[in-house]
Amino acid sequence: xxxxxxxxxxxxxxxxxxxxxxxxxxxxxxxxxxxxxxxxxxxxxxxxxxxxxxxxxxxxxxxxxxxxxxxxxxxxxxxxxxxxxxxxxxxxxxxxxxxxxxxxxxxxxxxxxxxxxxxxxxxxxxxxxx
Numbered sequence: 001x002x003x004x005x006x007x008x009x010x011x012x013x014x015x016x017x018x019x020x021x022x023x024x025x026x027x028x029x030x031x032x033x034x035x036x037x038x039x040x041x042x043x044x045x046x047x048x049x050x051x052x053x054x055x056x057x058x059x060x061x062x063x064x065x066x067x068x069x070x071x072x073x074x075x076x077x078x079x080x081x082x083x084x085x086x087x088x089x090x091x092x093x094x095x096x097x098x099x100x101x102x103x104x105x106x107x108x109x110x111x112x113x114x115x116x117x118x119x120x121x122x123x124x125x126x127x128x129x130x
Contacts, residue, residue, distance in 0.1 A: 005068050012073015020078050032094050035087035038080060039105050045079035046109040050116025059124045 020041050027037035052071055056062035084105055091098040
């Protein structure tokens with residue numbers, strides 16, 4: 001792997017992790033409760049991944065740095081499905097909340113990725129018609 005790519009992923013990952021940290025500070029989590037910050041990060045990140053996937057592969061010829069920096073780095077550092085699992089296990093003291101979080105995050109993240117891809121396709125199609 002070229003060092004330039006490693007640098008792009010690292011720099012993007014640092015920015016994504018800082019953004020996730022900011023959301024976690026803004027929306028604190030109480031163990032046993034619903035982990036709203038992690039939920040919001042993962043769902044919004046999946047939406048952006050859907051948009052990026054369409055824009056960088058179907059809509060325009062993306063420069064070589066876009067996917068490593070934005071996709072793997074920024075959005076990979078921003079989303080956190082490992083924390084999703086930790087938050088789920090921490091909330092097992094409230095089983096209904098834990099299951100709502102477990103399945104709600106999965107469903108919302110998948111819908112957001114699909115929605116982001118669909119939105120990008122619709123918006124770029126509308127722009128090309130003008």
